[in-house]
Amino acid sequence: MMDWIAATGGRQEAAYRVTFDTADAPRLALDATVITPLAHLGVLDVEGPDAESFLQGQTSAQVSLADGEFAPLTCFCTPKGRMLANAQLLRVAPTHYRLLMHASLVAPLAEHLKKFAPFYKVELRERDDLALLGLIGHEAAALAEVRFDLLPPRPWHQAGDAQHQVLAHPGPRPRLLICLPVEQVEQAWQWLKTHATPVDNAVWRLHDIQSGLAWLEAEQRDTYLPQMLNWEALGGISFKKGCYTGQEVVARAHFRGQVKKRLVRAQLDGGLLPEAGSAIEDADDRRLGEVLCAELDAYGEAEVLAVMSTREPALPLRCAGQKLKPLKLPYPVERLDPESLAARE
Structure with missing residues (x-):
């Protein structure tokens, strides 16, 4: 359970769900601007002088593309090409990268990557001190710009600094994901909810479904090739980079059409x-x-x-x-x- 959820007035239930008393929330999100705590998502940071080279050998993304503006999708695989986690990769600072994924996979992925970390000058941190909020609707961009002075240009891009990041996600309505320190949640939420209606995080998850975007959960790890989640159709695989764990199997499935x-x-x-x-x-x-x-x-x-x-x-x-x-x-x-x-x- 996440303590910061209480600051939003939401009720956190099993399976990473947060609920409010807002009636007909999915329908409301068709026209109004809504806000929700993204309790089902979590953050893993990779930081240190070797962070880029460390990630380059483990992830399907061309890490150099994560330049503080573009924040690509990526995934981590077993040697047999099965996904251990899929994530969004953003760069917070020149030697500081951040991975957003389903909350149930943060600890397992950190444990997996720690097997390789001793060979690099890098630190892995599960960021329980960060909160993720979601804004959906046509006023989302204006709210993020006024409150945080941040506005990413288009989906899978970011804007921000060391304290706050705002990321644009695709969907049937404009969507922004806000990452901020937990101690700032209450003040930010109180301001945002005067302009946006609080809704269950199921609404954000619905927009992911409507976007054709599936986030693996812990019980689904080591089951699917990335292409089985259409990951290459979402830009989550670079076929132009060098080797990474599972790359040979993923490339063979693509070039031989074996999906x-x-x-x-x-x-x-x-x-x-x-x-x-x-x-x-x-x-x-x-x-x-x-x-x-x-x-x-x-x-x-x-x-x-x-x-x-x-x-x-x-x-x-x-x-x-x-x-x-x-x-x-x-x-x-x-x-x-x-x-x-x-x-x-």
Whole structure:
């Protein structure tokens, strides 16, 4: 549990969920500007003279692209190419990098990376002293600019200094993620909530789903190739960098077209939220894949991201006793080089 959540007036529940008494929060976020504590996300810092070279050998990102403006997606893999964590990488200072990921993976990833840290001048720190807030809506940019004097130019970019960072994320509505010290949360929240309505962090998670963006959780680690989460279509893999752990398998899967499962977006025809790992089956009772994450949308129906076989299914599909209807992803499932994202105006 996170002590700083109390400063927002939210109630933290199991599974990293924070709730408020705001009615119809997903629908409210369609038109109004809303704010939420991102209790499901966490921070791992990598700092020291060798931080860049240390990360370069472990992560799918070209670390030099994280220049204090562009903040690329990345992932960490086993030698067999299975993802241990996926994250967003930002640079706080020349020798100070920050990784944002699901909170349940901060400690496991730190433990994994510590096996390699003795060979580098680098320190790993789990940042429980930082808080993450999310703003959604057309007034989000104006609020961040007035309150923090920070405004990133476009998705997967950052603005900030050593104390505060603001990152733009994609979504059906403008979204900003704010990273700040926990002792500043109460004052910042009180100001922001006079201009934005507090909502459950499920609303932010829903916008991730609608963006086709899945964050692995601890129980899902060491299961999927990055391409199974469409990570190369989101710019999360650099195929132009040198070796990193798992690189050979990831590259072979890409260049030989050996990815037999893909991330899909779908909607269920009822209000029952399936648990992560729930099976998706076709009309012949064949298991095609499983749910990664799910949230209720503005109409009370469950939207999900799932990893599914790319083979043609026998329709109709179902999950957790409900009919499953595929939805369109907001991006093409094809390689997007992070180098082009960094340079794009």
